[in-house]
Amino acid sequence: MSVPEDLQYTKTHEWVRIEDGVATVGITDHAQEELGDVVFVELPDRDATFEAGDAFGAVESVKAVSDLYAPVGGEVVEVNSGLENAPEKINEDPYGEGWILKLRVSEAGDLLSASDYEKVLAEED
Amino acid sequence: MTAKDLRRTSLYEEHKEAGARLVDFAGWEMPVQYAGIKAEHEAVRTRAGLFDVSHMGEVVFRGPDAETAVQRLVTRDVSRLEPGQAGYAAVCYEDGGTVDDVLVYRRPDDFLIVVNASNRDKDVTHFSENVSGLDVEVADESDDWALLALQGPDAVGILQPLTDTDFSGLKYYRFVGGEVDGLPVIISRTGYTGEDGFEIFIRPGDAVSLWRKLLDSGAEPVGLGARDTLRLEAGMCLYGNELDAETTPLEAGIGFAVHLDKEPQFVGQGALLLEEAEGLRKKLVGFEVEGRGIARHGHTVTDGARIVGQVTSGTHSPTLGRAIGLALVEPEVEDRFTVMIRDKPVPAKTVPLPFYKRDRR
Numbered sequence: 432m433s434v435p436e437d438l439q440y441t442k443t444h445e446w447v448r449i450e451d452g453v454a455t456v457g458i459t460d461h462a463q464e465e466l467g468d469v470v471f472v473e474l475p476d477r478d479a480t481f482e483a484g485d486a487f488g489a490v491e492s493v494k495a496v497s498d499l500y501a502p503v504g505g506e507v508v509e510v511n512s513g514l515e516n517a518p519e520k521i522n523e524d525p526y527g528e529g530w531i532l533k534l535r536v537s538e539a540g541d542l543l544s545a546s547d548y549e550k551v552l553a554e555e556d
Numbered sequence: 557m558t559a560k561d562l563r564r565t566s567l568y569e570e571h572k573e574a575g576a577r578l579v580d581f582a583g584w585e586m587p588v589q590y591a592g593i594k595a596e597h598e599a600v601r602t603r604a605g606l607f608d609v610s611h612m613g614e615v616v617f618r619g620p621d622a623e624t625a626v627q628r629l630v631t632r633d634v635s636r637l638e639p640g641q642a643g644y645a646a647v648c649y650e651d652g653g654t655v656d657d658v659l660v661y662r663r664p665d666d667f668l669i670v671v672n673a674s675n676r677d678k679d680v681t682h683f684s685e686n687v688s689g690l691d692v693e694v695a696d697e698s699d700d701w702a703l704l705a706l707q708g709p710d711a712v713g714i715l716q717p718l719t720d721t722d723f724s725g726l727k728y729y730r731f732v733g734g735e736v737d738g739l740p741v742i743i744s745r746t747g748y749t750g751e752d753g754f755e756i757f758i759r760p761g762d763a764v765s766l767w768r769k770l771l772d773s774g775a776e777p778v779g780l781g782a783r784d785t786l787r788l789e790a791g792m793c794l795y796g797n798e799l800d801a802e803t804t805p806l807e808a809g810i811g812f813a814v815h816l817d818k819e820p821q822f823v824g825q826g827a828l829l830l831e832e833a834e835g836l837r838k839k840l841v842g843f844e845v846e847g848r849g850i851a852r853h854g855h856t857v858t859d860g861a862r863i864v865g866q867v868t869s870g871t872h873s874p875t876l877g878r879a880i881g882l883a884l885v886e887p888e889v890e891d892r893f894t895v896m897i898r899d900k901p902v903p904a905k906t907v908p909l910p911f912y913k914r915d916r917r
Contacts, residue, residue, distance in 0.1 A: 470872035493593040
């Protein structure tokens with residue numbers, strides 16, 4: 432299970448990379464593994480605004496649906512529209528091409544370091 | 557329920573070793589997927605998949621009145637079955653609601669009824685309560701059997717070299733006793749995927765050996781996740797989704813398994829005759845989602861203004877690449893409606909069932 436050191440995480444299995452005030456958000460390798468084959472991603476509109484912890488969309492696999500939660504608060508500046516036709520990118524490359532959206536950060540969230548997230552995973556097993 | 561309460565089939569260690577994800581299904585710790593639902597689904601549609609369905613129940617009716625008892629309990633006229641023939645049927649309550657959907661196997665001297673794992677105890681109670689006055693033994697022999705399903709276009713090619721039974725003479729919904737790889741089995745040309753294939757009843761102590769042999773021969777292990785997407789594409793009902801105590805077999809679209817002219821009558825026949833005369837209260841339809849999203853079990857169906865039904869099953873169809881589903885709707889509902897997918901209205905259109913039909917070669 433891959434948990435890159437340079438990212439931050441949520442207890443709800445999103446990852447976030449904050450650069451120049453913009454947070455790129457996706458779901459973790461663990462989350463995609465649990466979901467199985469992702470077949471649909473419900474993305475928010477650009478310009479939508481979320482508070483940290485708000486549900487901003489959903490990822491659906493063949494068998495289940497999982498809500499997505501904003502790791503930080505902010506306005507959506509970009510969504511990964513490539514996922515509309517290739518949702519499997521979330522399985523294949525969760526930390527790369529499977530990114531989901533970018534938020535302009537206006538509110539800090541309750542984020543975990545990679546080592547703290549690994550502890551969360553260990554407790555779930 | 558904690559994990560320690562879950563029952564395990566004789567193939568549990570095989571599943572664990574194969575890296576399956578195991579889940580609680582009807583009180584059983586069962587494999588939901590191995591390689592992934594889409595890959596397993598495709599294996600069954602294009603090659604051959606192997607399923608452990610040992611959690612299914614087997615109830616045997618034997619004795620002088622066995623046929624009379626089965627006739628009283630199931631919707632199909634089993635007097636029309638020949639020994640060696642199986643038939644799909646429903647079991648109903650007096651009010652026509654469905655207790656279970658089952659396969660009835662007519663053997664030379666008795667009847668074997670395969671029931672859903674989730675309904676096993678309820679069925680045995682229902683059976684026992686409705687055979688009073690008859691000279692019949694109703695025996696729950698579920699623990700005496702493991703059940704493997706080998707399904708897909710390559711199923712015959714995989715199984716034929718392992719047995720003396722000639723499958724060119726074994727038609728769909730026929731079964732025969734024999735040996736596979738030297739192990740005693742009952743081989744049934746049935747399945748729940750829309751593909752050609754077999755269900756193989758075997759003693760639990762022999763199941764691991766057969767499982768490994770079939771995998772070595774080219775079958776790929778398939779879990780309950782793909783079993784559900786396969787049966788849904790094939791337009792087949794799942795008890796608890798399309799069928800339940802509040803839904804009759806006529807409403808769920810399995811009238812082909814109901815013989816309303818049967819004499820003497822089966823439990824629920826009067827209610828079903830009345831419903832047929834008065835008109836169905838609801839009907840099962842297949843649909844495709846036209847907008848974005850995937851309809852799921854329990855989502856509401858509306859005509860834009862009013863609730864007119866409920867989605868009973870829904871998924872993303874791996875074969876068709878579209879979101880498909882089944883819904884129980886009011887009989888007046890026509891070819892277009894709205895599904896409330898996670899509280900958002902999404903248009904859907906009805907389509908003929910099944911969604912997928914194999915090419916018969």
